[in-house]
Amino acid sequence: MDGMENGGRKDTMKIANERKLRGSDVLLRMLALIATLIAIIIVNVSEETELVPVIIAPGLPPLHVPATAKWKYSSAFVYFLVVNAIACAYAVVSLILSMLKLAGTDGIAMVVFVFDLIMAALLFSGNGAAGAMGVVAYRGNEHVRWEKVCYIFEKYCRYNTAAGAVSLVGATAFLVLVILTALHLRKR
């Protein structure tokens, strides 16, 4: 009887653990979805046009020419946007799989695990790329005479810094999902 009771308690605990895990799984996928979606939106609305003084000839007053900053003009931000879009789309699909409890079967769970990992890798590389451009945009690089531009395109830089931070939350969510899956596999 004692053995049965113990077995019953174990089963109850196992079911409770499973529920907790599924709950965290769904929440983390939602977080990843929302974070990458917000990053995409912020990058898209960050476009900014400013009047930039251009010296045509010495002695003459500078001419003010409109200049625009947008993500399309930087390969790093194009890459950042693409990886966030891929991760966001995948977050939707994997969230549906998780809610329909389809990811519980062994084969699909492993595929989801590998894709979670790839999404984290992609997002971290995208964040690295955007971050590197951000540092140069804020501080410039005098050694190669790349001038800082964030004092002109203040809104653009502020928005994209926020996009990077939010995307990093999404990347971390995928990392935590990978760790949770491993812990789950270990406990079985």
Added chain:
Amino acid sequence: MDGMENGGRKDTMKIANERKLRGSDVLLRMLALIATLIAIIIVNVSEETELVPVIIAPGLPPLHVPATAKWKYSSAFVYFLVVNAIACAYAVVSLILSMLKLAGTDGIAMVVFVFDLIMAALLFSGNGAAGAMGVVAYRGNEHVRWEKVCYIFEKYCRYNTAAGAVSLVGATAFLVLVILTALHLRKR
């Protein structure tokens, strides 16, 4: 008897699988170690000094001034070097753990798993940062008037492209290690 034979066969297969896994584990850690080490060395020897023509005054012939390109001058490459150094040091430690079969115990295995994952994330972000700088160095960005510099510092750019490629091999090795650990946990 049949049951015992089956059990015996299962055990033999399990041991064979364990050996294969440990072998791949050691090989992948060696690969990650060598790849990140080579990346560090390449970045360190990539320094290049060239004579760059500078126009002092219109009408006068340009003055040729020596200019140096090295990793210290770019935050992205400093970051790239730091993450490769961290990953390389960790690869040494984890390789020792793996060879001494210490990573077989459950707790340590999980810690190693999490660190493998973090190393992959760090390396991918470092590669993203270096890659983004590489694209600007090769192609420039006319929108913010950042001029391309790789036609001057050819060796520097070629070396750092190679460093990025090698580091990406190390990053992928850590990703594969994470997947292998998950497959191992699943099979138990």
